[in-house]
Amino acid sequence: MKYRFLLFDLDNTLLDFDANEAQALPRVFAAHGVTLTPEIRAVYDAINHGLWQDYEAGKVAIETVLNTRFAKTMQHFGAEADGAAWERDYRRFLGDGHEPIPGAVELCKNLAAAHTYEMYVVTNGVAATQEKRMREAGIEDYFRVVFNSESIGAQKPSAAFFDYVFAHIDGFDRTRALLIGDSPTADIAGGKNAGLATCWFDEKGSGKAVSADYTIRALDELYEILK
Incomplete structure (x- = not known):
């Protein structure tokens, strides 16, 4: 051996994870009154991917990834969002997927x-x-x-x-x-x-x-x- x-x-x-994410993301956006369109999803994916790359490179802390990705996504569209609150909801929905x-x-x-x-x-x-x-x-x-x-x-x-x-x-x-x-x-x-x-x-x-x-x-x- x-x-x-x-x-x-x-x-x-x-x-x-891709399947888990696909069921969780629409739910977290809907919970905050936003419909997850393909355009919003593309922006979120780009921001999220960049943050995770920075995390793997040791440039940012995990808290930065988790608590800013939704806020940055909504800022792109001119809206404000409580990133930490969105993240708590996302964790809850993501935890439903296994x-x-x-x-x-x-x-x-x-x-x-x-x-x-x-x-x-x-x-x-x-x-x-x-x-x-x-x-x-x-x-x-x-x-x-x-x-x-x-x-x-x-x-x-x-x-x-x-x-x-x-x-x-x-x-x-x-x-x-x-x-x-x-x-x-x-x-x-x-x-x-x-x-x-x-x-x-x-x-x-x-x-x-x-x-x-x-x-x-x-x-x-x-x-x-x-x-």
Whole structure:
């Protein structure tokens, strides 16, 4: 067995964040009297993506991402919004979504049943929301620890995030660890810089040139890698 320690990203690796977001965003805008049009969604996506990139680069705190993205979106259209209040509503609606990626529940169950691997989650998401979604998706109990950037105080792809993870796994050996995730930057670049083997989950077949040790488009392809 080449790999013992399996580090899984959560959003769009095990849980379908895109589907969760699609049901939550219209609800939060509607709760504040706004219809989420394609134009508003495009502006929100651009602002949100930029803020998350800044967070991954260590330029802003997670609170800045969460508490300004809705306010900045509405400011673009000449309206004021209480970003923190909108975010609280969004967290509540997002927490209602826990759709797994196809094959994720079966994969977690089967790997845990093998009693061969130690499984962990490494995520940049918000702790309470992520834990609720994992619990409701039925995968929480398969993982020994959920390492969350909000709790750690550092984020993927930073060395500080991975150093914390390694220090809090008993007997950890990075030469026997595999990181599985969908983000070329946070997961693959971050993992490689930390000395880990990486598996890029490219479900949509983006065709990007990503320097991962393995690339898969379906989670059940992971079984072959772990043989």
